[in-house]
Amino acid sequence: MHRLGIGPTEGWLLVVLAVMGAGLGVLAPGFASLPNLFDLLNVTAVNIIFGVGLLVVLIAGGIDISFAVAASVVQYVVALILPWFGGGDWALGLLLAAAFGTLLGCFNAFLIFQFRIVSIVVTIATFNLFFGLLMFFSGGVSIYDLPEWLTTRVAVIGLDTASGRAELTLPFFVMLACVVATWLLLRRISTGRQLYALGDNPDGARRIGIPIGAMHYLAFGWLGLMAGIAGLMQAHYAEEVVPNALYGRELDVLAAVVLGGARLGGGRGTILGVLLGVLLVAVTQNGLNLLGISPYAFKMIIGAIILIAITLSSEGVGRLLGGWRAPARRRAV
Amino acid sequence: MADPAEPGETIGLLELEHVSKQFGGVHALDDVRFDILPGEVLCLAGENGCGKSTLIKIISGVHQPEPGAVMRFAGQPMGTMTPGAARALGIQVIWQDLALFPEMSVAENIGFERNLGARPRPVNRTAMRGAAQKILDRLGVRLPLDAPLRTLPIAQRQIVAIARALVGEARIVFMDEPTASLSQAETDALLAIVRRLSAERIAVVFVSHRLAEVLDVCSRVTVLRDGKLVGTFPTAGMTQTRLTELMTGKSFDYAVGQRDLAAARPVLTVENLSRRGEYEDISLTIRAGEIVGVTGRLGSGRTEFALSLFGMTQPDRGTIMLDGKRVRFGSNRAAIRAGVAYVSEDRLQLGLVQPQSITDNTVIAVLDRLLGPKPLISGGKRDALVDDWIRDLGVKIGRKEDAVSTLSGGNQQRIVLAKWLATTPRLLVLDSPTVGVDVGARAGIFAIVRRLAEQGLAILLISDEIPEVYFNADRVLHMRDGRIVGEYRPAATAIDAIEEAVHA
Numbered sequence: 130m131h132r133l134g135i136g137p138t139e140g141w142l143l144v145v146l147a148v149m150g151a152g153l154g155v156l157a158p159g160f161a162s163l164p165n166l167f168d169l170l171n172v173t174a175v176n177i178i179f180g181v182g183l184l185v186v187l188i189a190g191g192i193d194i195s196f197a198v199a200a201s202v203v204q205y206v207v208a209l210i211l212p213w214f215g216g217g218d219w220a221l222g223l224l225l226a227a228a229f230g231t232l233l234g235c236f237n238a239f240l241i242f243q244f245r246i247v248s249i250v251v252t253i254a255t256f257n258l259f260f261g262l263l264m265f266f267s268g269g270v271s272i273y274d275l276p277e278w279l280t281t282r283v284a285v286i287g288l289d290t291a292s293g294r295a296e297l298t299l300p301f302f303v304m305l306a307c308v309v310a311t312w313l314l315l316r317r318i319s320t321g322r323q324l325y326a327l328g329d330n331p332d333g334a335r336r337i338g339i340p341i342g343a344m345h346y347l348a349f350g351w352l353g354l355m356a357g358i359a360g361l362m363q364a365h366y367a368e369e370v371v372p373n374a375l376y377g378r379e380l381d382v383l384a385a386v387v388l389g390g391a392r393l394g395g396g397r398g399t400i401l402g403v404l405l406g407v408l409l410v411a412v413t414q415n416g417l418n419l420l421g422i423s424p425y426a427f428k429m430i431i432g433a434i435i436l437i438a439i440t441l442s443s444e445g446v447g448r449l450l451g452g453w454r455a456p457a458r459r460r461a462v
Numbered sequence: 463m464a465d466p467a468e469p470g471e472t473i474g475l476l477e478l479e480h481v482s483k484q485f486g487g488v489h490a491l492d493d494v495r496f497d498i499l500p501g502e503v504l505c506l507a508g509e510n511g512c513g514k515s516t517l518i519k520i521i522s523g524v525h526q527p528e529p530g531a532v533m534r535f536a537g538q539p540m541g542t543m544t545p546g547a548a549r550a551l552g553i554q555v556i557w558q559d560l561a562l563f564p565e566m567s568v569a570e571n572i573g574f575e576r577n578l579g580a581r582p583r584p585v586n587r588t589a590m591r592g593a594a595q596k597i598l599d600r601l602g603v604r605l606p607l608d609a610p611l612r613t614l615p616i617a618q619r620q621i622v623a624i625a626r627a628l629v630g631e632a633r634i635v636f637m638d639e640p641t642a643s644l645s646q647a648e649t650d651a652l653l654a655i656v657r658r659l660s661a662e663r664i665a666v667v668f669v670s671h672r673l674a675e676v677l678d679v680c681s682r683v684t685v686l687r688d689g690k691l692v693g694t695f696p697t698a699g700m701t702q703t704r705l706t707e708l709m710t711g712k713s714f715d716y717a718v719g720q721r722d723l724a725a726a727r728p729v730l731t732v733e734n735l736s737r738r739g740e741y742e743d744i745s746l747t748i749r750a751g752e753i754v755g756v757t758g759r760l761g762s763g764r765t766e767f768a769l770s771l772f773g774m775t776q777p778d779r780g781t782i783m784l785d786g787k788r789v790r791f792g793s794n795r796a797a798i799r800a801g802v803a804y805v806s807e808d809r810l811q812l813g814l815v816q817p818q819s820i821t822d823n824t825v826i827a828v829l830d831r832l833l834g835p836k837p838l839i840s841g842g843k844r845d846a847l848v849d850d851w852i853r854d855l856g857v858k859i860g861r862k863e864d865a866v867s868t869l870s871g872g873n874q875q876r877i878v879l880a881k882w883l884a885t886t887p888r889l890l891v892l893d894s895p896t897v898g899v900d901v902g903a904r905a906g907i908f909a910i911v912r913r914l915a916e917q918g919l920a921i922l923l924i925s926d927e928i929p930e931v932y933f934n935a936d937r938v939l940h941m942r943d944g945r946i947v948g949e950y951r952p953a954a955t956a957i958d959a960i961e962e963a964v965h966a
Contacts, residue, residue: 318582319578319582320582326566329566332561
């Protein structure tokens with residue numbers, strides 16, 4: 130298990146996800162069908178892209194509240210600019226979204242690093258700044274007149290099944306690319322290990338010679354990049370750009386990522402955890418829909434799941450059972 | 463320690479002359495000379511603030527010395543140093559907080575240097591593991607390479623820090639207070655590693671407040687005081703007393719107490735006090751003005767007994783009498799009201815609110831007595847009280863509004879004392895009051911303690927350092943396995959007899 134990168138949190142989530150999947154397979158007609166599962170993956174892609182970006186920031190010891198509205202800004206700006214290029218295409222769209230997203234992320238990094246302000250304060254401010262600017266200049270008006278390539282569904286894999294056509298679409302594959310790239314950064318590249326080190330022990334990282342400023346730009350820039358791409362994917366999926374469509378998404382993503390074992394405060398968190406955390410939330414929502422349960426119950430149930438998950442994580446179980454499984458001691462180094 | 467300099471060897475590994483450093487007009491270092499031979503174990507001694515850390519930071523390239531300094535490494539001039547350049551020469555520093563990464567594996571902590579550098583490179587875990595294993599083999603230690611560092615006890619993390627220093631082909635390793643939080647057995651294991659490094663001709667510079675181990679492991683000791691070099695002395699023939707005098711520039715009067723307090727009024731009388739699994743059948747009396755020392759090894763039940771006196775735990779059997787009246791403390795608040803003050807072992811964490819001001823820390827236990835017109839705290843009363851105690855205890859502070867964390871260990875300890883003395887206690891329990899406090903400051907604290915006793919306070923002094931209780935207490939009680947197994951009068955007993963009994 131450990132060799133595959135499956136820690137206690139990931140193992141726990143896998144079990145819960147499996148139990149829930151099996152339960153829904155029996156109880157909710159249509160859940161276990163390929164079209165439903167594929168669609169689940171297509172819908173979840175945007176949140177997973179956000180999630181892996183946010184993971185990088187959390188690991189480096191920061192937090193970002195502004196990325197979802199930054200993605201809205203990117204969507205809007207890209208939608209406004211594309212006509213100048215005669216409509217553009219996927220390559221140009223992705224390039225612009227990535228560039229603007231990175232720029233906004235680096236703006237956060239600049240404020241946090243240059244003025245030594247805590248990241249939560251900076252990003253709450255930029256959250257309001259980005260969203261306020263967007264609403265002010267857009268007047269809250271949505272853009273429906275998007276280039277045709279952006280609104281056309283791109284089915285990469287299509288299968289005809291007994292329960293209808295199942296398609297895996299472009300957002301899913303873009304998400305795969307983002308996941309692989311982030312995984313490489315965090316696990317396989319020396320620079321990613323420096324990010325972990327910074328979140329784990331900032332003083333130790335400074336002392337050993339890790340460039341703190343560069344790490345800030347890398348982490349927040351990476352989240353910006355992911356947010357830009359996720360924003361474009363969301364516009365593609367929704368076939369429109371609504372300025373406040375992503376408002377509030379930051380907390381959903383943050384909750385799912387923390388559910389996946391990332392620690393607020395840095396140094397801990399895995400890609401697999403993010404995937405499982407986001408998927409668990411998505412499966413719950415999907416299952417509740419299929420079971421015909423009121424959508425108003427959704428938030429309540431997600432909140433309960435997160436509370437249960439974090440109290441019953443491996444250390445929590447130990448505490449519940451007393452000394453049977455001694456909780457891991459954590460001492461300052 | 464064998465003589466590290468082999469016959470005929472004259473070139474020192476590191477030679478510094480005329481090293482000075484000023485911070486804003488203050489001389490942190492003033493014309494200091496320092497040298498060390500390959501494979502030598504040398505101690506850098508001095509009180510807090512004497513310039514030890516500044517010297518280490520200059521050698522490791524964190525600070526630049528003032529112009530005029532001469533620095534040679536293996537006979538070659540060192541030029542302008544940066545942390546990177548120092549590491550490249552093989553100069554490694556193990557800081558007191560170790561600067562390790564708790565979430566990462568042991569192997570990655572040891573081999574982290576491979577991850578450094580601005581250019582992204584692929585991570586090679588196999589190579590990293592192999593290199594880490596090789597170094598641990600060299601040190602003769604076995605550690606779980608894949609375990610997260612946070613799961614290791616502090617002594618093993620210390621070894622990880624040493625191993626990380628060795629990855630960079632260390633030729634000289636500075637260790638800042640490496641044994642401060644280690645037990646005796648762990649310290650012995652660490653000193654064995656230090657000797658091993660020395661045998662590999664890696665020089666070790668040891669900074670420690672524990673003078674006994676300094677004299678044991680080092681061949682020479684370089685003493686700094688107030689930024690100036692006092693001198694470098696061979697440890698052969700050096701005594702702890704002499705070393706203390708060199709470090710502080712004062713000679714200490716190590717006279718034992720001769721007072722006879724048999725006629726004084728008893729303040730605390732404990733009879734047959736027991737608490738299952740902690741201590742058993744404890745009976746003692748502390749009279750007004752008396753200092754009673756309790757010593758014994760860790761786990762002897764001395765702290766547990768003290769906690770019951772302070773109402774943190776309740777005894778199963780026996781009685782506690784304060785000023786002739788039987789008391790039962792349901793909580794430590796009841797104990798404080800009855801006039802018991804307790805300075806805990808872990809005072810820097812439990813005894814002080816580090817980020818808060820000196821003022822706030824001093825008055826935190828007596829806020830109800832500072833009320834001006836209710837329900838507001840009177841600033842005037844508060845400041846008067848704080849001023850009194852700061853003057854009385856001789857605390858060296860900048861401003862009262864500064865955070866307690868800005869003070870040295872000895873001065874923090876005085877603030878803890880001030881906090882408790884402000885409650886006007888009748889019984890003061892001091893649990894290991896000098897842990898982490900340097901020698902000069904220790905003497906100052908005990909001078910205060912003795913003065914408090916002369917004013918009539920009854921004091922229970924707990925310490926595992928026998929000289930500390932021997933030279934300060936009127937009576938010494940020896941605890942083992944939860945019982946009092948011996949009572950000594952320092953005036954009538956040789957210190958060796960007590961040490962023998964305790965360490966037997």
